[in-house]
Amino acid sequence: MPAGFDGKLYDGLSARAQPVRVTPTGRFVAVEGAAGRESIGVDMLRRENHAASVTLHRTDQPDWRLTLRSEAARDLSSIQKLHAMTGRHWRNIGLSVAGVAAVGALFWFGGGAVVEAAAPLVPVSVTKPIGEQYAAVIIGEEGECKAPAGRAALDAMIARVTPRDGFVMPVRVRVTKSKTVNAITLPGGEVIVFAGLIDASQSPEELAGVIAHEFGHVQHYHSNEALIRQFGFSVFLEGLGGNMGGLAATGLMLANTRGAEREADGEAIALMKQGNVSPLGLSAFFDRMGGGSGEAKGDAARRDAKANADGDDFGSLFATHPGDASRRARFAQAAKGISAKPVINAAQWQALRAICAKRPSHLP
Amino acid sequence: MSDYEERHAVEAAPRVQFAGMAGDFFLLQLGNLALTIITLGIYRFWGKAKYRRYLWGHTYLDGDPLEYRGTGLELFFGAILVILLVSIPFGVLSFVMGALFGDPQTGLAITQGVLILLVYYLIGVGQYRSWRYMLSRTSWRGIRSGMTEQGFGFGAFNFGLQLVQLVTLGLATPWVSVARWNRLTRDVRIGNLALRSAADHRPLWGKFLLVWGLMAVPLIAFSVWFYFNHGAAFANLDGTRAPPEPTELLIAIGVLYLGFIVIGLIGAALFAQYWAAYLKETWNNTRLGDTMQLRIEVETWDVIKFYLGNIAVTLTGIGQILLPYRNWGFMARRVWIDGDYDPRDLEQSALEGPGQGDGIADAFDASGF
Numbered sequence: 092m093p094a095g096f097d098g099k100l101y102d103g104l105s106a107r108a109q110p111v112r113v114t115p116t117g118r119f120v121a122v123e124g125a126a127g128r129e130s131i132g133v134d135m136l137r138r139e140n141h142a143a144s145v146t147l148h149r150t151d152q153p154d155w156r157l158t159l160r161s162e163a164a165r166d167l168s169s170i171q172k173l174h175a176m177t178g179r180h181w182r183n184i185g186l187s188v189a190g191v192a193a194v195g196a197l198f199w200f201g202g203g204a205v206v207e208a209a210a211p212l213v214p215v216s217v218t219k220p221i222g223e224q225y226a227a228v229i230i231g232e233e234g235e236c237k238a239p240a241g242r243a244a245l246d247a248m249i250a251r252v253t254p255r256d257g258f259v260m261p262v263r264v265r266v267t268k269s270k271t272v273n274a275i276t277l278p279g280g281e282v283i284v285f286a287g288l289i290d291a292s293q294s295p296e297e298l299a300g301v302i303a304h305e306f307g308h309v310q311h312y313h314s315n316e317a318l319i320r321q322f323g324f325s326v327f328l329e330g331l332g333g334n335m336g337g338l339a340a341t342g343l344m345l346a347n348t349r350g351a352e353r354e355a356d357g358e359a360i361a362l363m364k365q366g367n368v369s370p371l372g373l374s375a376f377f378d379r380m381g382g383g384s385g386e387a388k389g390d391a392a393r394r395d396a397k398a399n400a401d402g403d404d405f406g407s408l409f410a411t412h413p414g415d416a417s418r419r420a421r422f423a424q425a426a427k428g429i430s431a432k433p434v435i436n437a438a439q440w441q442a443l444r445a446i447c448a449k450r451p452s453h454l455p
Numbered sequence: 456m457s458d459y460e461e462r463h464a465v466e467a468a469p470r471v472q473f474a475g476m477a478g479d480f481f482l483l484q485l486g487n488l489a490l491t492i493i494t495l496g497i498y499r500f501w502g503k504a505k506y507r508r509y510l511w512g513h514t515y516l517d518g519d520p521l522e523y524r525g526t527g528l529e530l531f532f533g534a535i536l537v538i539l540l541v542s543i544p545f546g547v548l549s550f551v552m553g554a555l556f557g558d559p560q561t562g563l564a565i566t567q568g569v570l571i572l573l574v575y576y577l578i579g580v581g582q583y584r585s586w587r588y589m590l591s592r593t594s595w596r597g598i599r600s601g602m603t604e605q606g607f608g609f610g611a612f613n614f615g616l617q618l619v620q621l622v623t624l625g626l627a628t629p630w631v632s633v634a635r636w637n638r639l640t641r642d643v644r645i646g647n648l649a650l651r652s653a654a655d656h657r658p659l660w661g662k663f664l665l666v667w668g669l670m671a672v673p674l675i676a677f678s679v680w681f682y683f684n685h686g687a688a689f690a691n692l693d694g695t696r697a698p699p700e701p702t703e704l705l706i707a708i709g710v711l712y713l714g715f716i717v718i719g720l721i722g723a724a725l726f727a728q729y730w731a732a733y734l735k736e737t738w739n740n741t742r743l744g745d746t747m748q749l750r751i752e753v754e755t756w757d758v759i760k761f762y763l764g765n766i767a768v769t770l771t772g773i774g775q776i777l778l779p780y781r782n783w784g785f786m787a788r789r790v791w792i793d794g795d796y797d798p799r800d801l802e803q804s805a806l807e808g809p810g811q812g813d814g815i816a817d818a819f820d821a822s823g824f
Contacts, residue, residue: 101596106646106801108596141512141520142474154597154803158519174508180501183528188497 096163100124103154113159115166120147122157137173140164148173206319210312215260215279218315222279226265229275229283233268236286241266241446244439245284248295251366251434252303252359259310264302268447272380274301276308278318286447293379295434295443296372300359300422303368307358313351356418360425369431374422468747468794469516469595473787475509477780483509484776500534501527510783516595516792524599525592533588541577545570579613580606586639591806598646601806612638626667629659629733636737647802648744654737662729670722677714685710727758738790744801747794751786761785 095114100122102109111124119130137148145164147157159167171177249264262280270287277283282305284298292298308314363370435443487502504527511523583606590600616631633656643650685707731753738751765781768774 101598103597104803106596106598106798108798139512144518144520146520154594154599156597174505180527184494184498184501187500187528187531188494191495191497 094166095121096159096166098122098157098159098163101156101158103152103156111157113157113163115163115169120167120170133170136170138164138167138170139173206316207312209319210315211259213312213315213318218260218318219279219281221318222277222281222314225277226281226283229269229277230265230267233286236266236268236447238442238446238448240442241444241448244435244443245446247435247439248299248443249302251368252299252306252362253366254306254310254362255365258306259312262306262309264305266446274305276305276314278314280309282306282309289444289446291380292372292376294372294375295440296369296431297376298372298443299366299368299434300363300370300373300376303359303362303366304355304373306362307355308351310358311351311354313355316351356421360422364425364429366434367430367432368434369426369429370422371426371431374419374426377416377419377422464797464799465795466517466798468743468792468796471787471790471792472515473513473784474515475513475780475784475787477777477784480506480509480780481777484780488776497531498527500530503527503530506779510780510787511593514783514787519596522594523592524594525588545573575617576610576614578610578617580610582606582613583609583639583642586643590643597803598801599804599806600643600645601804603642603644603806609638609642629663629729630656632733633659633737640741644804644806645743645801646804647800648747650741650743650749652737652741654740658736659729659732662732666722666725666729669725670718673718673721677718681707681711681714723762724755724759727762728755731755731758743792744796746796747792750791750793752789752791757785757789 095112098111098113099108100111101107109124109126111122114121114123116130118133120133120136121128121130123129131149135150137150139146139148140161143161145159145161145167147159147167147170149155245264245266258280260280262282264282264284266284266286266289269285270290271285272287272291274282274284274288282302284302284305288301289298292301359373360370362368363373483506484502487498487505490498491502504523504525507523507525511521514521583602583604587602587604587606590602593600613635616635619627620631633654637652637654640650640652687703734751734753738749741749743749761781765778768777768781
């Protein structure tokens, strides 16, 4: 007769311990007590080792417990461990990781198309308040520039690069006093030109080109796309905890804004062609901002823009832009097919450059 | 049943012992951390289930360990569910609400207001469900625990308590926290036995007001002293006068930080005294079934050591992975059960166990361990 062990049986109905004699016999474990004798198949049992005891669980009765002193452990080693990381556990974890990765990949690759398709569907009534809130924060710091003569000149410039068939949403262009060299498009058609950009522009064509580029963002609903992307991703990944959400969102923003910038450039060229505005100005602008020692300046402007405007994610002039050299070439190429006329005259340009002055500069 | 068994059916209430080792737990958590990093954070749900099994499994009642029966998959689905039921609706709400009102400022204000109210409601629901989830995954000798309700009622109750806290600027803390404990424990079931708490807020007021009173004195004294000795460094920041010397400003900021740290530590020590009193008042007035009584052995000095230890491990960075062990161990080493019971009368809980009913919805999980 094989050796047996004394054990305590808990039947899952009460905390009463029933003294039993436990005898492992190969593929079965015999349990004998006042209530009778039962042979339980080893494959129906799970084992949990503790410091001084072993607990057996039954797969068919989740609350049934049998505890034995640890010396029984050796004879019970054929019983599967309760919390062993079995193939099933690893499969669950693997599937979870794969599921999260799949949803992530869906956003990343296929998501672009979904986001692009969804972007025009977000009503302006939703995006406008968001854009206005951002704009209020950005302009709030420095204040809006609206000297009448400068404003009139800006409006004349805007008219030259306004789509013939109209904007896809109401557009408002405002100038803020900030010295950052940048322009951004916020949700709801809120375009903000920083005074620093006007200062840095050496010709009206440069500024007009940048504004046309921003209109490109408007026409392609890029800020809506950014909203959807940011919202979806942050909710999804930040919900799962960890810092992966922010990381992924930034990566996604980088990956997708490059495409958006190219799209906005394309639209800008079309608008400039339609309005007979020379793209050479914009080309020259990138030349100055990007080339040679200007690289550092461009980087500084980028950092500046990042620090200055949270609206970066919605498509600003510098953030996450394609290489300046390739853009310059693209605009230079586009210039060949355009019979350019001056955007605004010299007096208007002077007034525009003084749009932030308390009173127009040509008056005493 | 024999006469012997009949006569010896009533036993002393189980003795609670915690036999965990910080070193073992640290190694376990290091493994969890590595896998969590490799899986981009997804493994942490399984890691959590694993370390809870360790904490529960090293807590013995009369020689038999507590069992943690939750799984990582459950926690993972719980997190997904929270995303679907809370995060996304919240996001959409804040999106849409802004659009419903023409004026963005009004829209923003109303949206924020509604969201804050919702959050304050959900804090209570979350706390209840966290208790509920963990108790439903805890068993001893096969006998499960649980909470009798879903937690939505408690959410409303807790909302009221937080309102009282807001109105009284936190002065009602003893009353509020005792009311919360009494209400939460009321729904706890260990098997078929109920917890019943009759904790009283009145004995706590002395120690609590002492914290406030003694904190106010050094705070005001330091503020006045600082104003006259270093105030000048900040006085001319508005640009009307010459800017301060950078060193002068740095020294002033340093002194300010140091002052607040010292006062904060004094405050923490005073608060530890209150906290020890709170733990004793609540646990020592909670009965389990009709024959057992909970008890906690904790003194102010224990709480201070606990705080200091937590600060120390947090400052080391990686040591933070020990925090669940410290939080659990602090309680598990100090809790006792007095009285006696007949194990035959500690019957299986009628509440749903793991893998039953709304197991997924149960996983609304937020706790210190």
